[in-house]
Amino acid sequence: MIRHLGSALTDVTYVFDEPSIGLHPHDVVRMNDLLRQLRDKGNTVLVVEHKPEMITVADHVVDLGPGAGSAGGQIVYEGTVDGLRTSGTLTGKHLDDRATLKASVRAPSGTLEIRGASTHNLQDVDVDVPLGVLVVVTGVAGSGKSSLITGSVVGRDGVVQVDQTAIRGSRRSNPATYTGLLEPIRKAFAKANGVKPALFSANSEGACPTCNGAGVVYTDLGMMAGVATVCEECEGKRFQASVLEYELGGKDISEVLALSAADAEGFFAAGETRVPAAHTILGRITDVGLGYLTIGQPLTTLSGGERQRLRLATHLGDKGGVIVLDEPTTGLHLADVEQLLGLLDRIVDSGKSVIVIEHHQAVMAHADWIIDLGPGAGHDGGRVVFEGTPADLVAARSTLTGQHLADYVGA
Template identity: 45%
Template sequence: MEVAGPAFSFNLPFGQCPDCAGVGVVLAGDEGLVVPDLELSVVEGAVAPWRERSAAGCREAAVAVVSGWGVRPEAPWRSLPPGLREVLLRGREVAVPGRSEVFTGVLPWLAERQRAAAGGSFPGQVFLRPVPCSSCGGGRLRAEQRAVRVGGRGITEVSALPVTGCREFFAGLELAERERVLVEQAVEEILERLSRLVEVGLGYLTLDRPARTLSTGEAQRVRLAGQVGTRLFGLLYVLDEPTAGLHPQDVEELVGTLRALRDRGNSVVVVVEHDARVIEAADWVVELGPAAGEHGGRLLFSGPVEALRSSEESVTGGYLAGRWGRGLPERRRASEPGRELVVRGAVEHNLGGVDVAFPLGCVVAVSGVSGAGKSTLVDQILYRVIDRALGGDAPPPGAHERVEGVELVDRVIRVDQSPIGRSARSTPATYTGVLDAVRTLFARTERARRCGFTPGRFSFNSPGGRCEECSGEGVVRVEMHFLPDVFLPCAECGGSRYDAETLSVTYRGRTIAEVLAMTVEEAAEFFREDPPAVRGPLRVLCEVGLGYLRLGQAGTTLSGGEAQRVKLAAELHRRAGRHTVYVLDEPTTGLHARDVERLVGVLHRLVDRGHTAVVVSHSMDVVRAADWVIDLGPGGGRDGGRVVAVGTPEEVASGRGHTARHLRRALGKDGVPGEIGVR
């Protein structure tokens, strides 16, 4: 049988497995999702998909089956005989009072609805979990393609190898003379491309790894490896935050890749970069500032990095030279005995049966090289378990035995860098609650009372006082058909969001639109004598370094770091009370050293209020300022997934591994001054 090269592509119909369409996984019913509460009875809705009104017939049939087994329908699911539970889940021919018929279990019922949806979504989809395709075993290809062997291995077996193992396989491939003539050039090209991936620190990735599961740093290095292998010259490369999500060890490898591009005769322009190692490795540095927003926009420095350190105007130079930045915390917090979250037997992805404790009432940093398993442990297991235990709707957690200590937590909040809203309606003023208090002040003015205006009149999110031409957004959308839509200021309200009557009301000489146009700093000064409900959030926003934002600035225009600090500011303004676990994944992405310093201060303030902060971070500035460090590794992918060290930053720095080496430098333990941006 002769098989053409394109037939080995799972993206083409004649190569992909027909049962999973080349995806490698199919959706199948999951007993844990179908029966989430074992204490409920069938009558009370233990079988979650049959709680909906349209499935009333299925629920009644299930009750009849339970009764036919001589079991009370009110009995909790946990107490049902195993055979009965199997029938309810998977169905079979059963005897019901007066007749014998086939009972369709809930899992076949869900499968039938999935087939009827023909690839589209359907209401019961939330009860399905992706599992490897039984036909191809997750290999994505047809049986004919999987049967072809090279060097004793099929293409799916080779794709499942890590990059380093795949390179070893092709380097040691023994071919006959005729085969060597046909494929020698292809093998050389394969080896070169695999070597490029190893050079940028991605030797642990498997070739069949889905792109959506790659971290930001991994995806960017994959693209860089492709560019290095082109052997082109005379090109201009523009990169934006290429170190996002990278451990210091990975940054060193990235710098080597950038230098290789430069040495080949290319120009490498890093548009935005805050990492000290990349800045120090640059041939030329251009710095803008001195601050953000309207306080920035000036050229502070342009020249070699040696001159940057001695520049008095340069903010970055001050940090690099050690003139700025505060020292370490005066003390490390210690959790009370028994007050900790303990993850047992974590085996999701590359985690190798990890048992690890997260002390409560501390800033806990989780470190390790890219691909070590940090996000899997914290986000996919710890956060999801706590959220679901507290009644949240987080996705099912990754594979693990159990998580102990969840009863000690009252809330869990994942503070990421996603936008604070999906439209111009979400602003710093609305997210932090400032606008609610400001609307109350406007409603108390004499003119507002005379006109009968309530606080709702001054909301641009509801009819009454907003401009109806733009529905309170201040802009109108102009459809460009084959081009992206264009947003223009509303001609009716001039972008103010409100109608003329609402704008006729002023508070101390300012309209509501003029207040929203203020920066946070201006508003804090303007409302300095007003109630704490107004002053408090404004003060906190200034303290986290966001005084330059405008109160009415659309949330979609904020950077990831700005959005994250707005969320943290909103939390700081809440009343201290219920114990909250804050989960942050790479919070320093896109932040300058000055902003990192403020972020670390915010985290410690949250913990001082009786909460816990669990931070996944590669930034040694964050790690060295934490109370407790959990270091995973020692490498990435199959070489990771193990606990390398736990303890205070000083204890972790005294050990071995990539994090220990860089943490010693950050703490100044190896004769090198400590790094920047600490508490």
């Protein structure tokens, strides 16, 4: 951004996709200033964003919806920020939402000790991370949050890190295969039709012979980019025609894989299509806010935030342990943040410890314990500047995080 601000070019259109990712509220204010400067030079600035702090500085807002996945894809509002507030859209309703501090916080069941942490810019940090509660690690961008947790917590026994890196798997992988959901579905189809389960896998015996179960045929064009065309034999359904004659509850396997997770949860809940194992996994997928995903869509079509929540869904059934989440609000709409907070509460109440590296004030306000790093970034950071409850942080206002959190909750 700085490079373009120094450029002599004008009348350029800049597109920023969630520039607030990884930014502390203090940094978001500075980011807004840079965006305005780019605009004032005579450029057009397009920003794809969820943060209300960034939406409210816009000259013009385009809101898509009304829902996600197949329930979205329409422009539901276009106009000023003030107009958005009264538009009645999901974004408009939640634009002025502000979290409140919890009346009481959970008592820790133990501590996880970090001693002499010196990864990257950390300055020989000693800190005790409470267990059995919701811990938020925060601080300005570059203050050493990820260095502290990734370097000193991740890798220990019983600690699971859920981040936003690409999920390993080919373009044949989908939410059903990744979560283990396909196995009980295949067995249910096999039992209902008296055939073997392998027929109901597009990676096994039931695959369309023309596209080998991919649903598309890839053509290599040498030096140019390859082209994918829908398979003419199976029409993208991925299975042999003979396999699609077998049904469960009036649907063939390709129709079931085309269901959203929310619809599939209802489909496998009761009656002749009741499959408890599938229903449990689908419940976890909808719990993490991914009820709109079709269970057979390729994992390559998922965003970073969706991948992270799908990973989280696979760990919800684990016994005990510590779950580390790195910015789980990335890519989340204002309305979804509330659902995320409820999910984090349920995970902690189930007996797990949750450590969240996060900048979102709603998550900070909802924490039982906050570890704030700073006071600045790079060489100016790497120290613990506060540890305690959100209420104590707001009352002290001794750090940048404390000041922004106090403003957010209206203290």
